[in-house]
Amino acid sequence: MTIYRHFYVKSHAITTPKINLKDLPGSAGRMDVLARCINSAFWLSYGIRKNVIFHTILHGEPNPPVYIRIEGERLRKMAPDERNIAIFIKKALERMREDKEIESTPGVFVCKKSFKELLEENKDKDFYLLTEGGKNIKEVNIGNKPFFFLGDYKDLEEKEKELLYKYKATPISLGKKSYLSSHCITIINWFLDEME
Ligand SMILES: C[S@@+](CC[C@H](N)C(=O)[O-])C[C@H]1O[C@@H](n2cnc3c(N)ncnc32)[C@H](O)[C@@H]1O
Incomplete structure (x- = not known):
């Protein structure tokens, strides 16, 4: 039986496809952090972790919240560098529909969704x-059925943590040291690899 690893990173990245790919840490709302988290979630030296599902909700202006899910089993063509990952987020924002979820590129899904809706849909997970x-x-x-929740360069808000606790x-x-979110994901992946 495949054990899927779910990761959620709250992102403050912008929600317009008008992303300056040369300024991911600035005008794109720290999209560099999100891209590094995606890199850590999926990439091995010689391949992609097919048992990873990565979730994020972009909270930046002008059209939050935008939910993006990336599924390792279906992911194609994405390269591990920050700029290339950002291009796929840009494509998701360009192709997003307000009324339904779509697969913007293979393995990348996008729609409008709140944090509460995400938790409700996944309440069967740990x-x-x-x-x-x-x-x-x-x-x-x-x-x-592990599902790990992290902040990006900012922690989750108290109300989001309270909601998570309501979902047990x-x-x-x-x-005790505070690590970068992407490093946390690498550590968790390594830890689960060791347990397998
Ligand atoms: C860079 S930290 C958040 C930054 C910092 N706490 C702040 O808001 O100023 C990003 C996320 O990594 C996770 N994190 C960092 N260090 C951790 C640790 N030692 N144990 C568990 N989670 C950690 C938390 O989820 C945190 O929200």
Whole structure:
């Protein structure tokens, strides 16, 4: 049985396809952080992790929230560098429909969706909130439908954390140091690889 690894990163990136690919950290609302998280979620030296599903909601102006999901099993043609990943986000924003989810490029899905809707749709999964003050991951029995939630360069807001706890999320920690979100994803992938 394949155990799928779900990751959610809250993003403050912009929600217009008018992205300056030369300014991902600035005018694109830290889209560089999001691109690095996607890189960490999927890439191995010689391939893509097919058992990863990456979720994000873009919260930047002018049209939030925009939900994007990337599925490793269907993902094609994306290269691991930040600029190329951003091109696929740009295509998703260009092709997005207001009324229904579409697959903008192979393995990349886009639609309008709130955080609450995302949690409700995935409530069959085992939710884990990544937070420095949580229980050490080494002491947690990770379930077989794991779904990890992280902030980007900013933490999740209190109301989002409260909502996660209503959905019985477990707060887990990778240690007392505060790591970059993309590094957290690499650590989790490594940790789960070791457990397999
Ligand atoms: C760069 S940190 C957030 C930045 C910082 N906390 C702030 O808002 O100023 C990005 C995310 O990584 C996760 N994170 C970082 N270090 C962690 C740790 N030691 N254990 C668990 N999660 C961690 C948290 O989910 C956090 O929201």
